[in-house]
Amino acid sequence: MSLALCIMAGGKSMMIATTLFSLSWTHSVEKTEWVENWRVTPQGLELIEARVKGSGAGMDPGEGARLEDGWWVWSPELPVVPELVLASSGATVSAWRLCHAGGCGEVGAKPGQPVRVEACQR
Numbered sequence: 001m002s003l004a005l006c007i008m009a010g011g012k013s014m015m016i017a018t019t020l021f022s023l024s025w026t027h028s029v030e031k032t033e034w035v036e037n038w039r040v041t042p043q044g045l046e047l048i049e050a051r052v053k054g055s056g057a058g059m060d061p062g063e064g065a066r067l068e069d070g071w072w073v074w075s076p077e078l079p080v081v082p083e084l085v086l087a088s089s090g091a092t093v094s095a096w097r098l099c100h101a102g103g104c105g106e107v108g109a110k111p112g113q114p115v116r117v118e119a120c121q122r
Contacts, residue, residue, distance in 0.1 A: 006120035026094035083118035
């Protein structure tokens with residue numbers, strides 16, 4: 001059994017053959033970039049690192065954060081989650097940007113149903 005990343009949006013689904021991916025967006029108030037690195041596991045999705053370019057309203061760096069080239073970087077100690085549900089309002093500063101070894105793409109740029117991201121088998 002090999003794992004993959006499944007993305008469901010607007011009644012469509014896509015499977016990506018990867019076990020590592022990043023999710024980034026621009027904070028709607030501070031207009032600052034936020035990046036999270038995730039791992040696909042048999043139990044679900046594991047957040048392995050978070051980075052934020054600055055700090056401000058609702059985006060304080062996590063415990064143990066260190067400043068690297070203008071980014072606050074830390075490794076959150078959170079449980080594995082079964083899925084990520086990303087809002088898709090079309091009214092935010094940016095869409096969600098999902099990157100993996102095969103490239104990057106945007107999700108949730110237009111108003112619609114939330115985007116669901118989860119571990120799946122291929």
